[in-house]
Amino acid sequence: MAKLHKPHTSKKEMEGKETVEVFKDLDRGALDTERFVEKHAKTLITIFGVMVLAVLGYFAYQQFYVAPRNEEAILSYLSAQKNLADGKDELALGGKTAANPGFLGTYNDYSGTKVGKLSAYNAGLLKFKEGKYQESYDLLDKFSSDNKVLMALKYGAMADCQSNLNKNDDALSLLDKATSASDDPYTSYYFTRKAGLVSLALKKNAEAKKYFSTIDEKYQDYDNGMSESYIEMVKYY
Numbered sequence: 001m002a003k004l005h006k007p008h009t010s011k012k013e014m015e016g017k018e019t020v021e022v023f024k025d026l027d028r029g030a031l032d033t034e035r036f037v038e039k040h041a042k043t044l045i046t047i048f049g050v051m052v053l054a055v056l057g058y059f060a061y062q063q064f065y066v067a068p069r070n071e072e073a074i075l076s077y078l079s080a081q082k083n084l085a086d087g088k089d090e091l092a093l094g095g096k097t098a099a100n101p102g103f104l105g106t107y108n109d110y111s112g113t114k115v116g117k118l119s120a121y122n123a124g125l126l127k128f129k130e131g132k133y134q135e136s137y138d139l140l141d142k143f144s145s146d147n148k149v150l151m152a153l154k155y156g157a158m159a160d161c162q163s164n165l166n167k168n169d170d171a172l173s174l175l176d177k178a179t180s181a182s183d184d185p186y187t188s189y190y191f192t193r194k195a196g197l198v199s200l201a202l203k204k205n206a207e208a209k210k211y212f213s214t215i216d217e218k219y220q221d222y223d224n225g226m227s228e229s230y231i232e233m234v235k236y237y
Contacts, residue, residue: 073110076101077119084122093126107142117143121154128161137161152182156191163198172198172207179211189219196230 080102084092094102101109103123110116124139140158145151159174175198178191196211208230215227 073106073113073115073119076106076110077103077115080106080119080122084126089126089129093123095123104139107139111142114145117145121150125157128157131164133161133164137165148182149184149187152178152184152187152191155181156194159194159198168198168202172202172204179214185219186222189215189222192219193223193227200230 079100080092080094083089083094083102091100092102093104094100094106095104095108096102098105103119103126106119107116107123111120120139121143124136124143127133127136127139137158140154140161143150143154145154155174155178159171159178162168162171162174172195175191175195179188179195182188192211192214196208196215199205199208199211212227212230215223216231220227
């Protein structure tokens, strides 16, 4: 009996068939996509139009609103800075007339800009000099920056405001923030020492010892051995 001959399918032929099937699937997928697009054309056009308008709106906002306001804020800030350099603190603070906005007016008018926030910091320091500690605190609290040293100085100044308002526990908490806000060793030393002295005044000896011990471990180059004396003082205070 003659054996049936099974045609041999080469590997190349198999790969060819698989490729054909893949293209058939792609054709079916493309057809389905085409039908989907036809069915939802209006919705897709609307979505695309909204996206384009949003992008154009963003760039227009940046170019025609944000950029000019930043320039106005800088000019206002520089004018206040000049008055400050000339020793005219009241004019530097400003805020009383549109003709001389000063730091206070610059913050009020341009609080959304970086220069506006820096103006709040300067205005807060001037309010502190006037003895208006709560107003100073509130203005300093408005300030924020990527500059870690400035943030440490902000917390330190806010702590001084709280001390003058007889809120010494709050002051100590802010000084604690100031000690860790900056990577600058001298800034960290300065506020660690200040936190230690405030702790001593509040008779919080354990906390005072913690701060002075930190100075002894990390900041001896700035302290000239004074931390050892403070640690000794804690024992008898």
